[in-house]
Amino acid sequence: MSSQAHFTDFKSDKQPTWCPGCGDFGTMNGMMKALANTGNSPDDTFICAGIGCSGKIGTYMHSYALHGVHGRALPVGTGVKLANPDLEVMVAGGDGDGYSIGAGHFIHAVRRNVDMTYVVMDNRIYGLTKGQFSPTSREDFETSTSPEGTKQSPVHPLALAMAAGGSFIAQSFSSDAQRHTEIIEQAIEHDGFSLVNTYSPCVTFNDVDTYDFFRDSLVDLDEEDHDPTDYDQARQRIMDFDNIYQGVLYQDDDSVGYEKRLGIEGPMNEIPDGAPEDAMDLVREFY
Amino acid sequence: MPEDLNWAVGGEAGDGIDSTGKIFAQALSRAGRHVFTSKDFASRIRGGYTAYKIRTSVDELNSVVDRLDILVALTQRTIDENLDELHEDSVVIYDGERSWDAEVPDEQIPLDVPLKSLAEDAGGAIMQNVVALGAACEVAGFPIEHLDSALEKRFGEKGQKLVDNNQEAARKGRDYVQENYDHDFGYSLETTDNDYVLLNGDEAIGMGALVGGCRFYAGYPITPATNVMEYLTGRIDEYGGTVVQAEDELSAINMALGAARSGARAMTATSGPGIDLMTETFGLIATTETPLVIADVMRSGPSTGMPTKQEQGDLNMTLYGGHGEIPRFVLAPTTIAECFHKTIEAFNLAEKYQTPVYVVSDLAMAVTEQTFSPEEFDMDEVEIDRGKVVDEDNIDQYLDEQDRFQPHYDAGDGISPRAFPGTVEGAHMTTGLEHDELGRRTEDTDERVRQVDKRNRKVETAQNEEDWSPREFGNEDAENLVLTWGSNEGAIREAMQKLDIDVRFISVPYMFPRPDLTEAVESAETTVVVECNATGQFADVVERDTLTRVERINKYNGIRFNADELVDRITETFAAESEAKV
Ligand SMILES: Cc1ncc(C[n+]2csc(CCOP(=O)(O)OP(=O)(O)O)c2C)c(N)n1
Numbered sequence: 001m002s003s004q005a006h007f008t009d010f011k012s013d014k015q016p017t018w019c020p021g022c023g024d025f026g027t028m029n030g031m032m033k034a035l036a037n038t039g040n041s042p043d044d045t046f047i048c049a050g051i052g053c054s055g056k057i058g059t060y061m062h063s064y065a066l067h068g069v070h071g072r073a074l075p076v077g078t079g080v081k082l083a084n085p086d087l088e089v090m091v092a093g094g095d096g097d098g099y100s101i102g103a104g105h106f107i108h109a110v111r112r113n114v115d116m117t118y119v120v121m122d123n124r125i126y127g128l129t130k131g132q133f134s135p136t137s138r139e140d141f142e143t144s145t146s147p148e149g150t151k152q153s154p155v156h157p158l159a160l161a162m163a164a165g166g167s168f169i170a171q172s173f174s175s176d177a178q179r180h181t182e183i184i185e186q187a188i189e190h191d192g193f194s195l196v197n198t199y200s201p202c203v204t205f206n207d208v209d210t211y212d213f214f215r216d217s218l219v220d221l222d223e224e225d226h227d228p229t230d231y232d233q234a235r236q237r238i239m240d241f242d243n244i245y246q247g248v249l250y251q252d253d254d255s256v257g258y259e260k261r262l263g264i265e266g267p268m269n270e271i272p273d274g275a276p277e278d279a280m281d282l283v284r285e286f287y
Numbered sequence: 288m289p290e291d292l293n294w295a296v297g298g299e300a301g302d303g304i305d306s307t308g309k310i311f312a313q314a315l316s317r318a319g320r321h322v323f324t325s326k327d328f329a330s331r332i333r334g335g336y337t338a339y340k341i342r343t344s345v346d347e348l349n350s351v352v353d354r355l356d357i358l359v360a361l362t363q364r365t366i367d368e369n370l371d372e373l374h375e376d377s378v379v380i381y382d383g384e385r386s387w388d389a390e391v392p393d394e395q396i397p398l399d400v401p402l403k404s405l406a407e408d409a410g411g412a413i414m415q416n417v418v419a420l421g422a423a424c425e426v427a428g429f430p431i432e433h434l435d436s437a438l439e440k441r442f443g444e445k446g447q448k449l450v451d452n453n454q455e456a457a458r459k460g461r462d463y464v465q466e467n468y469d470h471d472f473g474y475s476l477e478t479t480d481n482d483y484v485l486l487n488g489d490e491a492i493g494m495g496a497l498v499g500g501c502r503f504y505a506g507y508p509i510t511p512a513t514n515v516m517e518y519l520t521g522r523i524d525e526y527g528g529t530v531v532q533a534e535d536e537l538s539a540i541n542m543a544l545g546a547a548r549s550g551a552r553a554m555t556a557t558s559g560p561g562i563d564l565m566t567e568t569f570g571l572i573a574t575t576e577t578p579l580v581i582a583d584v585m586r587s588g589p590s591t592g593m594p595t596k597q598e599q600g601d602l603n604m605t606l607y608g609g610h611g612e613i614p615r616f617v618l619a620p621t622t623i624a625e626c627f628h629k630t631i632e633a634f635n636l637a638e639k640y641q642t643p644v645y646v647v648s649d650l651a652m653a654v655t656e657q658t659f660s661p662e663e664f665d666m667d668e669v670e671i672d673r674g675k676v677v678d679e680d681n682i683d684q685y686l687d688e689q690d691r692f693q694p695h696y697d698a699g700d701g702i703s704p705r706a707f708p709g710t711v712e713g714a715h716m717t718t719g720l721e722h723d724e725l726g727r728r729t730e731d732t733d734e735r736v737r738q739v740d741k742r743n744r745k746v747e748t749a750q751n752e753e754d755w756s757p758r759e760f761g762n763e764d765a766e767n768l769v770l771t772w773g774s775n776e777g778a779i780r781e782a783m784q785k786l787d788i789d790v791r792f793i794s795v796p797y798m799f800p801r802p803d804l805t806e807a808v809e810s811a812e813t814t815v816v817v818e819c820n821a822t823g824q825f826a827d828v829v830e831r832d833t834l835t836r837v838e839r840i841n842k843y844n845g846i847r848f849n850a851d852e853l854v855d856r857i858t859e860t861f862a863a864e865s866e867a868k869v
Pocket residue numbers: 051052053054055070093094095096097098121123125126127128129134
């Protein structure tokens with residue numbers, strides 16, 4: 001397959017089992033379009049996913065893919081990319097997967113800056129386990145495990161990423177198809193780790209953070225004269241917890257992917273049939 | 288067995304004990320003598336007693352003894368800790384000018400050498416340990432030129448001046464003993480022209496990985512496995528690979544999994560607590576049929592246990608760890624050289640059968656340096672088998688009627704084709720969920736049974752196609768059978784030479800699949816299983832496999848077996864058994 005792949009080539013023949021109206025449909029369509037628009041094909045794309053409704057995304061797309069255990073998709077993506085930097089690597093999951101069980105890996109993936117795109121379908125709830133609060137849920141959010149509110153302040157993913165030294169920090173909304181696709185395209189083209197926190201409403205368990213809520217509250221950075229390469233401006237917007245933004249909040253133009261800094265030159269999948277020719281030198285070191 | 292000399296240097300952690308010991312070990316090895324080392328160390332960086340012990344002989348050595356002939360004591364505690372091992376001719380080298388009041392028991396030969404001031408004369412107090420090495424050469428009747436060569440290796444890169452100073456310091460130690468003691472210590476260490484290399488178990492695993500084509504290593508530091516990562520760091524890059532120090536073991540094993548799916552030979556190494564964390568992903572590796580090598584360098588558990596002490600307590604964990612049922616291979620090298628060979632074998636098994644493979648080693652092996660002739664690492668014998676990898680030319684036969692690649696295609700032997708990402712038409716998905724041949728999630732009852740059977744069939748196939756034989760020693764017809772696994776082999780072999788009874792000894796390097804021991808156990812009068820744990824995990828396995836009761840010799844105080852104690856315990860066990868049967 002060549003670079004003329006159409007976005008439908010990234011679709012698998014498996015029908016999604018997501019609830020009708022789930023925000024994840026839009027998130028996935030944007031990912032497929034962005035992959036095709038940036039010249040990728042299913043045969044050189046690798047998608048790693050976590051666990052959750054969101055994590056099923058790899059199942060519904062067509063490419064090389066791994067659907068792993070809860071919260072660990074980022075390390076898998078790291079290994080995939082380092083061992084074959086020629087691949088386009090995308091990692092996807094939910095807010096619970098990425099910012100709760102996988103929070104430790106998130107921070108380290110951000111600072112390690114491997115060239116991959118991380119799309120988090122943020123619905124501010126646990127969907128697959130049927131409606132418990134998630135790390136991005138508001139403090140007064142009532143769920144089966146928080147009947148009187150969560151009594152904890154939410155995680156701010158963009159701020160976490162900025163504090164960890166993120167080189168590409170963006171936010172999108174799955175139902176704004178065009179902007180969402182554009183933002184993911186920019187993330188793919190960025191050299192380094194790209195976070196795209198995508199608001200992807202859960203229509204079944206979250207009646208607070210709805211499509212209407214995001215539509216009404218999102219401020220588009222295109223209309224705000226925002227310069228994502230201006231660190232201070234980016235920081236101000238990211239730390240402004242009273243507003244939520246859509247667009248690329250921060251991008252470090254000088255970013256260089258970790259795999260390049262390690263000097264990895266190509267895929268590691270070719271090895272000799274026997275010991276390397278200089279193998280006895282390895283032994284001789286022990287004289 | 289001809290004369291062996293036992294030497295040790297001990298002091299506080301941070302006193303450079305390790306490098307002092309290593310220099311002497313290298314000097315002996317470069318002089319064509321066999322060396323077998325062991326370490327006493329505590330889990331702290333500064334302070335606390337630590338010692339490096341060397342046993343040396345012109346004959347091959349495979350274990351330690353409880354005897355010290357020459358002890359370099361930098362602290363009183365070094366003497367106190369080793370009293371049991373000192374004998375009436377033991378020489379204790381110490382510095383009487385130092386602040387501690389050395390009390391060398393009357394039975395031993397005290398050798399007061401002003402280590403520190405002699406070192407200062409040679410250019411710096413820091414070289415006091417090297418002064419002691421020079422003194423030790425004189426006592427041992429060991430030509431100081433071999434020490435020169437080891438000092439050259441150690442300091443050469445840092446400049447000739449440093450080498451000269453150290454060689455001078457060594458001479459000051461030697462001369463001081465020559466001039467001030469006319470005692471004949473009675474040692475004269477023979478040297479030979481043999482070429483030896485000196486390495487430990489972790490280094491052997493690392494070297495095996497490199498030679499075996501490993502290109503990706505991710506790990507998280509933990510005693511006593513860290514050395515594998517340190518060995519590979521820097522070296523693996525020369526072959527186009529990389530080492531990643533991950534944020535934890537969960538990440539390490541998932542990175543290795545990702546790299547393996549990219550088509551690299553990948554591995555991670557850790558010790559018990561890290562295996563606990565990795566277990567979550569272990570099942571995923573098996574279910575997605577990803578080749579991966581995991582080295583478990585065991586230490587004393589449970590929990591953080593005794594991080595710097597020996598134990599073989601993780602056998603059950605590696606055999607049964609993980610929820611659900613997980614096909615796997617478990618290899619347990621029985622010598623340091625086998626750490627090298629089994630690691631290469633592990634990569635071949637992992638890729639041929641697309642399963643996780645444990646290489647189980649232990650602290651005693653990891654921190655022990657031993658001499659080998661380089662031919663032990665025969666590079667011409669190394670074969671790399673990557674299993675069923677498909678490419679553009681043969682992928683067609685694995686596509687279904689809709690031209691979809693089937694990563695879990697069931698070819699009858701349980702082994703599927705593998706398509707590295709980038710292979711045209713090979714795009715596919717793998718998941719930890721139960722899946723069909725296409726890798727798609729399923730809860731279909733028939734498909735579930737089919738896939739479980741397919742994965743388990745790989746073990747059957749491997750059982751038939753690979754050689755899982757144990758290592759055999761002693762008299763095959765003896766009525767007393769000794770069984771062991773892992774690092775105890777050397778001590779048992781030495782004990783056999785000293786035993787008054789005839790034994791058959793089987794050392795098992797494959798824990799799963801493992802050799803069928805039924806015939807051996809049935810034909811023996813009495814079987815005893817020797818292992819470094821409290822409950823006899825391997826003994827349990829043997830009983831279950833052979834449906835026969837076995838005797839057990841266990842040790843779990845944190846110290847490896849030595850030959851002398853095994854002579855006693857093996858003799859007692861067989862004697863008690865034959866009495867009971869009368
Ligand atoms: C180790 C582990 N713990 C718990 C679970 C159960 N679990 C499945 S999905 C999920 C939460 C998913 O939430 P989120 O990532 O927000 O995804 P969503 O379903 O909302 O898309 C949990 C806790 C699991 N599969 N594995």
